[in-house]
Each structure stands twice: as C-alpha cells, then as structure tokens.
Amino acid sequence: MSCSDEYYSHTTGNDLIQIMPKVKEKLKKAKYGVYNHSAVELCHWTKKSFANEGSCYKHKFYGISTHQCMEMTPAAMNCENRCVYCWRPAEFYDTLDMPEQMVDEPEVIVQNLMAERKKLINGFYGNSKNEKSKLDESLLPAHYAISLSGEPTMYPKLPQLIKYLKKLKATKSIFLVTNGQEPDMLRRLANEDALPTQIYLSTNASNKKMFSQINRPRHKDAWERWQDSLNFLSTVETRTVLRMTIIRGYNDCEEDIEDFAKLMLGGDPHFIEIKSYMRVGMSTQRLEVDNMLNMDEVRSYARSLCKRMDAFSIMDESEISRIVVLQNKERYVDRWIKSYL
Numbered sequence: 001m002s003c004s005d006e007y008y009s010h011t012t013g014n015d016l017i018q019i020m021p022k023v024k025e026k027l028k029k030a031k032y033g034v035y036n037h038s039a040v041e042l043c044h045w046t047k048k049s050f051a052n053e054g055s056c057y058k059h060k061f062y063g064i065s066t067h068q069c070m071e072m073t074p075a076a077m078n079c080e081n082r083c084v085y086c087w088r089p090a091e092f093y094d095t096l097d098m099p100e101q102m103v104d105e106p107e108v109i110v111q112n113l114m115a116e117r118k119k120l121i122n123g124f125y126g127n128s129k130n131e132k133s134k135l136d137e138s139l140l141p142a143h144y145a146i147s148l149s150g151e152p153t154m155y156p157k158l159p160q161l162i163k164y165l166k167k168l169k170a171t172k173s174i175f176l177v178t179n180g181q182e183p184d185m186l187r188r189l190a191n192e193d194a195l196p197t198q199i200y201l202s203t204n205a206s207n208k209k210m211f212s213q214i215n216r217p218r219h220k221d222a223w224e225r226w227q228d229s230l231n232f233l234s235t236v237e238t239r240t241v242l243r244m245t246i247i248r249g250y251n252d253c254e255e256d257i258e259d260f261a262k263l264m265l266g267g268d269p270h271f272i273e274i275k276s277y278m279r280v281g282m283s284t285q286r287l288e289v290d291n292m293l294n295m296d297e298v299r300s301y302a303r304s305l306c307k308r309m310d311a312f313s314i315m316d317e318s319e320i321s322r323i324v325v326l327q328n329k330e331r332y333v334d335r336w337i338k339s340y341l
Helices: 021-029 044-050 057-062 106-122 132-138 158-167 183-191 208-215 222-233 254-267 281-285 295-307
Strands: 008-010 017-019 032-035 038-041 069-073 143-146 173-178 198-202 239-246 271-276 312-318 323-328
Touching: 017 021, 021 032, 032 106, 038 106, 044 132, 057 312, 057 323, 069 106, 106 158, 143 158, 158 173, 158 183, 183 222, 198 222, 208 222, 222 254, 239 254, 239 295, 254 295, 271 295, 295 312, 295 323
Parallel strands: 069 143, 143 173, 173 198, 198 239, 239 271
Antiparallel strands: 008 017, 032 038, 038 069, 271 323, 312 323
16 A cells, blocks of 8 residues: 555655645644654653643553653554554554655654654743753653554664664663564564563453454454564563553453463563553544443452452552553563663
8 A cells, every 4th residue: 555645645755755745734633743754742640740740650660760751653643453442543543554665754743743742842841830950861861662653663764773772872662562464573673683672562352353343453464463473572681571451342351361461471571461441532533432341440440350360469560540550470570670781
C-alpha cells in the first residue's frame, strides 16, 4: 500500500513523507508537535509534574523522571492495526508503507521534535504553579518513550534512531512500545546493537479471533507476526514488558485467563502491566464507559493471573491509572532504572 494522497504529501525535490496540512492542523490542536512524519507531545503527567501534582506510573514502577520524559514517534500516521481501544487518531492512519528513501534521518527527527517540544514547554513558564527548575530540566530529556501515535517499528531507520538517542549526553533510558507487527525490525534492533532499555509488547488477545476483534489488523498474518514478536521477547537481552489493556466485553472473561497465562509465560517477560481500558480521546467513538474496569476488578484479574503463573508476583499498582504490574521472580531484573549506561 502506498502513501495515501489524502493524508500524506511529498516535499518537492526531497520526496519525503509529510502529514497533510489538514491532519497536521488537527494534531496541533490536540497539542502535538509535528515534523514531517514524526510527532511529539507533553503527556498529562508531564504537565502535572511541572507543578508537582503527580507523576506517571513509569516513575512509580521504574523510577523514570516524568518531567524529563520525551514521548515521541517517528511514525505518527503509520500503523498496521486499528485497535478498538486506541485513544490516538487511528482513523487517520492510512498507510502500511514507509520507504527508507522517503523518511527523515534520525538526527533530523530528534532535533526538530526537540524544537517542537520546547515550544510546547515554553507555554508553561507563565504559570506560577509550575516549578521553573523542572521546566528548565525538561528541556533536556533524560528518558525517551518511543510510542505516542502510530507504530514506531514501521520507521525503517529505527535502529539508527535508538543509537543516536543513546549517544546524547543526558540520556538515561529509552522505552519502545510496539504492537508486535514488525518482528523483523525487533530482530534488527538486537542484531545492530540498538536495543532500547525496555521493550513493551501490547498483549490484548489470547487467540486469533480475539486479536482480530480488538486490534483490527491490516495484515492477514497479523496473529503470526505478533507471536513471532512474543517469542523474540522471551530471549532478547534487554528489559521486556507485556502490556495488557483489559476491555470489558472483549478480553475480560474468566475462562480466557488460563490462555492468557500460557501466552504470557511463553513470552517470559520481566514485567506484565495489566491495566483497564480508559475511555479517552478517539476511543470514545468506539467504546463506552461500561467497557472500563474499576481498580478492584483490575486487582482481581491480576491475582487470577498470578495464581496461574508461579514465576510472577504482584509488584506494584497505580490506582489513578487503574494498572497493576507483575514482576518475574525467575527472570529477575531490578525494577529501578537508574541509568542507561
């Protein structure tokens, strides 16, 4: 599938992928910083942290500095799935193709997204509630979350991007979130010495039918691709997380927990994050408030999983985010990330 004329255009001469102006404008209204096919955003918790009003669960679970976290994507409008629970603008995703000769170089992406992020941060200096020292520190990220929107593993120069981020003086950690549809790219990261600090694999289905209902994939072999990625996580030499979003009426049935446990044990991750679907963003057009679980239900589900997986125990939780994290006692790593190096 080639780049859609409706959502993408090509720059004159350079022939690079760009998000079309009307979509770019919608993203900017949603407080994204956009550069060609890449984007950056200040998440809810980053903004809260400026005023010392709370931190992201990544801080609570792993020690990540919230105000110094840069959430970004090199593939803002590219994804192989149209997940029913996605709160990003999945309706605008319209390509499965990112030709290498038509994408920006990693250094260009990072420099321009840094500039876009600075513009977003500058607006917070005028509020006396915000701590100036935190704002100053936030301008030089220590943590990069490669996620945000789209599927980052579709970006053909992802290994170079991660290696570039590693070389930046302030970098302490890099997280990569993937839907598992590009297992070959994950192998490239390992083979090219470009593994991030922590890889997240979205794990929302225990069988092919459920996978299709929840993730609404474009690839016919999507389930097999995802299983390939799961197998990769079981042996890769970096920190790994399976992230399960529970949606009432889709994947919350008690009878499916046994199958989820078997699947997760096969992936042998260091951590499993179990969270409720949250009805925010674009997902409000697809799901209802009743599709969310309350915190007690998330806790109950986590306990049920642990009963079926002796290697795992409950490590922590974040009630405000309705999430419980399990830790692998046999494939153990320290939960706290102090420095990438």
